[in-house]
Amino acid sequence: MTRLEAILLPLITAISPILSAQDFVRLELEAGLGHIIKTNAVSAADYDQDGDLDLFFTGFWSFDPDDEKTWNRLMSNNGDGTFEDVTLAAGFGIQFARVGSTSAHGDKLGASWGGYDNDGFPDLFLANIEEDQLYHNEGDGTFVDVTQQAGVGGPPSRYSPGGLWWDHDRDGDLDLYVNNLNGANTMYDNLGDGTFQDVTEILAIGGFGVTWASVAIDPRKDGFLDLYNANDTQENQYFENPAGTYFNESSRAFRVNDEGAGMGLAVGDYNNDGFFDIYVSNIFNHHPNPLFAYVDGDNPQFEDRAL
Secondary structure: OOHHHHHHHHHHHHHHHHHHOOOOOOOHHHHOOOOOOOEEEEEEEOOOOOOOOEEEEEEOOOOOOOOHHHOOEEEEEOOOOOEEEOOOOOOOOOOOOOOOOOOOOOOEEEEEEEOOOOOOOOEEEEEEEOOOEEEEEOOOOOEEEOHHHHOOOOOOOOEOOOEEEEOOOOOOOOEEEEOOOOOOOEEEEEOOOOOEEEOHHHHOOOOOOOEEEEEEEOOOOOOOOEEEEEEOOOOOEEEEOOOOOOOEEOOOOOOOOOOOOEEEEEEEOOOOOOOOEEEEEEOOOOOOOOEEEEEOOOOOEEEEOOO
């Protein structure tokens, strides 16, 4: 043990009970969020660039202008612990409405912030059943629906739980990977002019078509982001990105082909070894959630250390 470790260890031991006793208090009513009910997702970003994080909630039911509990909500952070509902003022007065009955999981599922045009203001992708939406942030507190001109609405049969913004080809702008529960996922390449091109087949990363969540990760630190999908009823898939122009499905080689019906994903360096690890949440109670730690070596791969 070094001298520094001998000094720090008693100090850390002494304060650890204090750290573990930290409490959280529910503040949604005081914060002005109490009217938001029955939502599928929440996504945070500083959409107005005022230095604090704002919140966007996706409603469960199809939009009915006369029924506020069906609305998506944009809540602006006032910077004093409260939020202001700016849904209508921001341009979300007309929202996605599905013809027919509401699906089992709801009609509006995911929200993903990403500045696809590099103007400094995060834009918003909304994942829905039947039609996805892309809203451009005008920089003045308002948004404009640019779905059709951008080319990211998707087919009418789509069942999208979410979208991932990432720069798969390192060209300096964000591309968009859209999950689908009833068909192949879609990879949109950002052309840099406000439009996107479907390159799913070119890159061969459509997946099994039962993907709830995706993350971009660069465990080898080669500068090219790989893609990992959490799949329902199928093995999870890992798409290795060797050079930004093609992908290899390498889930078994990397030992991350978990088949516990993945629902959610998180990436972080849990053991502070300098490499990214992956945590997967599964719906199957007989299949523990895996914690995939990245093992650096001659044949880089992950190791499940959950147990």
